[in-house]
Amino acid sequence: MGKPVYIKIKEELLKEIAEKKPHEPIESERALSMKYKASRMTVRKTIDILVSEGYLYRNKNIATCVSERSIVESKQPVDIISDDIYDHKMLYFNVKSPDRELAKILEVDDDEVVVRMVKSNIREGKVHSIDDIYYVRDIVNETDIKSVSAILGFSKHVKQGFLKQRFVPIIIPPNYANALNVKIGTPIIMVESIISGIDKKPIAFIKTYNNTNEKPIEIVT
Amino acid sequence: MGKPVYIKIKEELLKEIAEKKPHEPIESERALSMKYKASRMTVRKTIDILVSEGYLYRNKNIATCVSERSIVESKQPVDIISDDIYDHKMLYFNVKSPDRELAKILEVDDDEVVVRMVKSNIREGKVHSIDDIYYVRDIVNETDIKSVSAILGFSKHVKQGFLKQRFVPIIIPPNYANALNVKIGTPIIMVESIISGIDKKPIAFIKTYNNTNEKPIEIVT
DNA sequence: AAGTGGTCTAGACCACGCA
DNA sequence: GCGTGGTCTAGACCACTTC
Numbered sequence: 160m161g162k163p164v165y166i167k168i169k170e171e172l173l174k175e176i177a178e179k180k181p182h183e184p185i186e187s188e189r190a191l192s193m194k195y196k197a198s199r200m201t202v203r204k205t206i207d208i209l210v211s212e213g214y215l216y217r218n219k220n221i222a223t224c225v226s227e228r229s230i231v232e233s234k235q236p237v238d239i240i241s242d243d244i245y246d247h248k249m250l251y252f253n254v255k256s257p258d259r260e261l262a263k264i265l266e267v268d269d270d271e272v273v274v275r276m277v278k279s280n281i282r283e284g285k286v287h288s289i290d291d292i293y294y295v296r297d298i299v300n301e302t303d304i305k306s307v308s309a310i311l312g313f314s315k316h317v318k319q320g321f322l323k324q325r326f327v328p329i330i331i332p333p334n335y336a337n338a339l340n341v342k343i344g345t346p347i348i349m350v351e352s353i354i355s356g357i358d359k360k361p362i363a364f365i366k367t368y369n370n371t372n373e374k375p376i377e378i379v380t
Numbered sequence: 381m382g383k384p385v386y387i388k389i390k391e392e393l394l395k396e397i398a399e400k401k402p403h404e405p406i407e408s409e410r411a412l413s414m415k416y417k418a419s420r421m422t423v424r425k426t427i428d429i430l431v432s433e434g435y436l437y438r439n440k441n442i443a444t445c446v447s448e449r450s451i452v453e454s455k456q457p458v459d460i461i462s463d464d465i466y467d468h469k470m471l472y473f474n475v476k477s478p479d480r481e482l483a484k485i486l487e488v489d490d491d492e493v494v495v496r497m498v499k500s501n502i503r504e505g506k507v508h509s510i511d512d513i514y515y516v517r518d519i520v521n522e523t524d525i526k527s528v529s530a531i532l533g534f535s536k537h538v539k540q541g542f543l544k545q546r547f548v549p550i551i552i553p554p555n556y557a558n559a560l561n562v563k564i565g566t567p568i569i570m571v572e573s574i575i576s577g578i579d580k581k582p583i584a585f586i587k588t589y590n591n592t593n594e595k596p597i598e599i600v601t
Numbered sequence: 602a603a604g605t606g607g608t609c610t611a612g613a614c615c616a617c618g619c620a
Numbered sequence: 621g622c623g624t625g626g627t628c629t630a631g632a633c634c635a636c637t638t639c
Contacts, residue, residue, distance in 0.1 A: 163608060187624065198610045200421070203625090220617040220624050384627060408605060419629045424606090441605050441636040 168195050168205040176214055176225050177260070184222035185215065257293065264353060265295050265361045279339075289339055291366040339370045389416050389426040397435055397446050398481070405443035406436065471498040471510070471559060478514065485574060486516050486582045500559055510556050512587040560591045 168191070175185060185191075188206065192199040206223055209215045217223050257265060257273045265273060274294040280287055350367040389412070396406060406412075409427065413420040427444055430436045438444050478486060478494045486494060495515040500507045571588045 165608080189624085198612090200611090201609060204608085206625095217625070219626075221619090222624070386627080410605085419631090421630090422628060425627085427606095438606070440607075442638090443605070 164195075164197050165201050165205045165208070168197060168202060169208060171195065172205060172209060173214070176209070179225045181226065182224050184218075184224045187222065261293055261364065264364050265293065267295060287370050289368045291368070293364045295360075295362055339368060385416075385418050386422050386426045386429070389418060389423060390429060392416065393426060393430060394435070397430070400446045402447065403445050405439075405445045408443065471500055482514055482585065485585050486514065488516060507559065507561055508591050510560055510589045512589070514585045516581075516583055556589050560589060 172185070172191075179185070186194070188199050188202050192202045195202065206215060206217075210217060210223075214226055215223050216226050256271070257267060261273065262268065262271075267273065275292065276294075277289065277291050279289050350365075350369065352363075352365045352367065353361060354363045354365065355361050393406070393412075400406070407415070409420050409423050413423045416423065427436060427438075431438060431444075435447055436444050437447050475493050475495055477491065478488060482494065483489065483492075488494065496513065497515075498510065498512050501509045501511065571586075571590065573584075573586045573588065574582060575584045575586065576582050
């Protein structure tokens with residue numbers, strides 16, 4: 160394993176965070192550095208990252224605690240997808256079992272399969288965002304799964320529904336930096352969306368990585 | 381001065397960045413640590429911050445370079461302010477000389493004064509954003525300056541104009557964390573706006589700190 | 602071979618909160 | 621007085637690029 164220590168610690172710590180409630184403190188930095196046999200500076204680096212990703216917040220002199228990962232929820236039905244003006248490019252496509260967290264979000268069982276695809280959205284020749292999408296499999300029929308273009312046109316099936324969104328300022332994930340044509344280390348805005356139908360059943364979970372330099376964002380007033 | 385070393389280095393480095401062009405490399409970490417008589421880890425911490433704030437980007441094995449601070453610019457006139465549905469609360473008010481950077485943005489001389497105010501925007505009883513505003517003084521007349529409420533209603537004078545915006549994911553500045561009712565260390569989205577009149581003359585420079593949990597943001601398609 | 606950024610260590614001292 | 625997070629140091633090795 161060539162993974163840096165702080166990445167391994169991050170993975171462990173994320174597991175611990177998942178089992179804690181919001182505002183519950185994690186172990187102290189010194190305790191963690193002993194537990195993971197790493198220097199305190201390395202542990203701090205991991206925590207810095209988790210803070211910057213919104214998982215943790217610091218309470219000076221007291222403890223580092225788990226954040227509330229609250230989401231913004233629409234109360235009225237909204238028009239969901241109107242991306243016909245975009246070009247798409249499929250980067251990845253697969254059918255897989257969801258992990259526990261995803262299964263919970265999409266309200267499916269662990270042993271059902273979901274459709275995952277990663278696509279880049281292009282406008283005026285430039286990649287302005289990347290969507291990492293998990294669809295509930297039921298929504299997509301057998302024929303669609305075999306035809307990538309049918310999946311890409313899938314959004315046409317769902318015109319109205321409910322939208323829960325969370326906006327997370329993050330550093331661009333290195334694996335998407337190239338596709339987004341953005342330098343590693345660039346801060347971007349990731350939008351997590353949960354799309355539900357008018358029957359309020361979840362349809363898709365989408366993480367959108369926006370190239371802030373290419374796509375204007377506007378405050379809704 | 382109780383300022384931490386990395387803050388002092390940050391201030392120095394920002395001056396150096398201001399004099400460089402986009403994509404121009406800054407000095408190496410080792411060179412900077414000698415120059416500022418600090419350890420390399422401290423210099424790295426400063427650079428990490430400047431990277432996370434979008435001023436710099438890293439080029440592994442080569443150099444750390446100055447970012448393009450590009451902004452999104454409206455080409456057609458836009459309706460600027462329609463915040464009558466908000467409550468305001470004035471947090472700070474002053475008349476002062478602009479620093480060099482601000483003078484350049486607002487196209488005023490260093491010895492002119494600008495009006496600064498910080499206000500919180502409230503909707504449904506919750507603070508959803510804080511505006512840090514610098515107005516060109518000319519726009520505000522003597523009477524207005526004396527009357528805080530007149531300044532607050534100032535936006536009514538300017539209904540249309542041009543808007544330049546930049547979206548910056550940042551960690552909440554500690555001095556605003558309390559007013560925004562957000563934990564220190566929370567990542568938020570700051571919007572920098574330069575508002576100009578229909579004559580394209582700058583009117584105001586605004587930094588808006590959005591409480592992401594309170595205010596929905598929507599992608600413009 | 603020299604220089605760069607990336608990672609990592611094993612210490613240190615500080616200010617602050619709490620019991 | 622003890623534990624916490626915040627800052628800081630002076631080294632080290634690595635992978636990589638450039639010359």
